[in-house]
Amino acid sequence: MSVATTSALVRLPVWRARLVLVLFLLGFAVVAGRSGYLQAVRTAFLQEKGEARYARVIEVPATRGRILDRNGQALAISTPVKSIWAMPAELEADRPQRAALAKALGMRSSTLKRRLAAGVERDFVYLKRQVPPETARRVAGLNLQGVFEQREYRRYYPGGEITAQLVGFTGVDDAGQEGMELAYQSRLAGTAGSRRVIKDRRGSLVEDIGAIRAAQDGHDLVLSIDGKIQTLAYGALKSAVRRHRAKAGAVIVVNAMSGEVLALVNVPSYNPNNRAKLAGGRLRNRALTDAFEPGSTLKPLTIALALEIGKVTPRTVVETDAGQLTIGNYTIRDAHPARAMSVTQVLQKSSNIGAAKIALGLPSEAMWDLFRRVGLGTAPQLGFPGEATGRLRHYRSWRPIEQATMAYGHGVSVSLVQLARAYTVFARDGELVPLSLVRGAGVVDGEKILSTETARAVRAMLEAAVQPEGTGPRARVVGWRVAGKTGTSHKLVNGSYAPDKYLSSFVGFAPVSAPRLVVAVMIDEPSAGEYYGGVVAAPVFAQVIMGALRLLGVPLDAPPEPLELPGETDHAREST
Amino acid sequence: MAKLTLLLLGVLVGCALGLVSAQHEARKLYAAREQAQSLARELNVEYGRLQLEAGTWARHTRIAEIARRKLGMRVPEPRRVRSVRLDREQAR
Numbered sequence: 094m095s096v097a098t099t100s101a102l103v104r105l106p107v108w109r110a111r112l113v114l115v116l117f118l119l120g121f122a123v124v125a126g127r128s129g130y131l132q133a134v135r136t137a138f139l140q141e142k143g144e145a146r147y148a149r150v151i152e153v154p155a156t157r158g159r160i161l162d163r164n165g166q167a168l169a170i171s172t173p174v175k176s177i178w179a180m181p182a183e184l185e186a187d188r189p190q191r192a193a194l195a196k197a198l199g200m201r202s203s204t205l206k207r208r209l210a211a212g213v214e215r216d217f218v219y220l221k222r223q224v225p226p227e228t229a230r231r232v233a234g235l236n237l238q239g240v241f242e243q244r245e246y247r248r249y250y251p252g253g254e255i256t257a258q259l260v261g262f263t264g265v266d267d268a269g270q271e272g273m274e275l276a277y278q279s280r281l282a283g284t285a286g287s288r289r290v291i292k293d294r295r296g297s298l299v300e301d302i303g304a305i306r307a308a309q310d311g312h313d314l315v316l317s318i319d320g321k322i323q324t325l326a327y328g329a330l331k332s333a334v335r336r337h338r339a340k341a342g343a344v345i346v347v348n349a350m351s352g353e354v355l356a357l358v359n360v361p362s363y364n365p366n367n368r369a370k371l372a373g374g375r376l377r378n379r380a381l382t383d384a385f386e387p388g389s390t391l392k393p394l395t396i397a398l399a400l401e402i403g404k405v406t407p408r409t410v411v412e413t414d415a416g417q418l419t420i421g422n423y424t425i426r427d428a429h430p431a432r433a434m435s436v437t438q439v440l441q442k443s444s445n446i447g448a449a450k451i452a453l454g455l456p457s458e459a460m461w462d463l464f465r466r467v468g469l470g471t472a473p474q475l476g477f478p479g480e481a482t483g484r485l486r487h488y489r490s491w492r493p494i495e496q497a498t499m500a501y502g503h504g505v506s507v508s509l510v511q512l513a514r515a516y517t518v519f520a521r522d523g524e525l526v527p528l529s530l531v532r533g534a535g536v537v538d539g540e541k542i543l544s545t546e547t548a549r550a551v552r553a554m555l556e557a558a559v560q561p562e563g564t565g566p567r568a569r570v571v572g573w574r575v576a577g578k579t580g581t582s583h584k585l586v587n588g589s590y591a592p593d594k595y596l597s598s599f600v601g602f603a604p605v606s607a608p609r610l611v612v613a614v615m616i617d618e619p620s621a622g623e624y625y626g627g628v629v630a631a632p633v634f635a636q637v638i639m640g641a642l643r644l645l646g647v648p649l650d651a652p653p654e655p656l657e658l659p660g661e662t663d664h665a666r667e668s669t
Numbered sequence: 670m671a672k673l674t675l676l677l678l679g680v681l682v683g684c685a686l687g688l689v690s691a692q693h694e695a696r697k698l699y700a701a702r703e704q705a706q707s708l709a710r711e712l713n714v715e716y717g718r719l720q721l722e723a724g725t726w727a728r729h730t731r732i733a734e735i736a737r738r739k740l741g742m743r744v745p746e747p748r749r750v751r752s753v754r755l756d757r758e759q760a761r
Contacts, residue, residue, distance in 0.1 A: 167724045172717045251724030298703050299696055324729035571747040643744070648752050656748045 158311030388582030452500030577601015
């Protein structure tokens, strides 16, 4: 009985066992399905999530390219510095610690507090950018939570004020803001790379995963500038500007063979390494961005045209009306009055009347065309930001008096670079050379503007202009023949000529036998009494061109009577 | 049969240990490379700084100043200068 009852008790219905079995199987199926789903379908996502726990993408910063002069001397170099930033929400620091942080950063506690408050929503705030390594080390020494450092680059300019306006500078984000830094930004900048790595608990790298994108460092930029000539020109210009109590000045030195700009200096200047108190006027590269009325320096172009179309020869006599010529209600005056002079003398003595009379005999279209072809009224295309185009009105709108005054450089405006470029026509036997601020490959072909004979004739006249009878004898140097033209013009103030504000200039080249260099000098508002281009600008020209010719080793074409050197006499004695 | 199994087991254990040690070696080498690279970066930084310093010392104004003041140098009088021409082709 008992057995029967027991077996009756044990004998449960079969469906229950089945049910349990099915439930188990179902359970397995769910687990297997889930794992299959995770393994096969969601695997990529999950792996990514897992990797995110230990993998990091780190940025590989690219270095900005250097800017060098033509001899490889650095004009701009980047060196890494640290920037200190914080996550205000995570900053765990009590009052004394904050005070220590402020002290290490060299700022007031209140400033630090304000910075932190400003960054609360953004979760990121720079405490101080571009700090010196010692400061960064001191901050790291405080060991604060939520304060981090970041590597950045700071740009240094060894050339200082001498190359300031030309090279320009970069902003705090290492992007060019002025000058060549801005003009060649994309070439200098480079692109940052990145790599995916595994980091361990202590933050050190364990291994690379995935592809490494290498950082592309920026390319170096080699300028056409010669540091020595640049320094020389800056020194000469600076002392002249100080001596004549002028407002500003600029000098440009161009290699007439290659069109390369060997020096481009401006005064007043600034120190690009410390731009704390920087005024707008100092930033300007006047030689390129400022247009002015060139005055008499434009006369050679007028005369060249008259020679070219056969209107005059250098010996043709021009009536100069004893220094006064009235056209309509406008009177043109000469500084050195005479009854009549030859065309050569018109240039030599810088006669406005002579130039005006010659110009009145020329077709206005031809004059406009020549001015335009030597680059007046169009930007010189050096790739420098903010190049002035100057002003050259269309000949259809010229009145006769305007054509007359334009002959001696009034009613047109040019930048110093345009003027220097226009003079390459005389230096290169009639060819206009394209200028460049980047080192080039050597002699470049120019565009033929004037015939060789005309260019040489004007060259001879320009050499006469620096003789004692001319307006620019102070431009002469010992050893080389130079040629050039002085310019003195009244400055335009509110649309009319200011009687007491002058702009003195000189443009010339040397050596005359085979011109190598064109130098243009401009001095703005000399106010120490003297203002003639021949007195103010010509001596700067002489100083710069002589130094440059010597530095470049250009052979003398007018060697002075040599002194007998002691060594040579000894040698002579020995050999006899 | 059992012997073969044992042998294979031994080989397996050996391989596993080899893998572990190779992994470890790789990490060590990686760390060393990382260190060398950071040293290279630091040296690069140093190089930049030295270039900068050299640039500052070699400033033309400074050299001219020293030549004039300390060494008492000056530009020779043009009449005392002789130019020597090597050859027509070379002179160009």
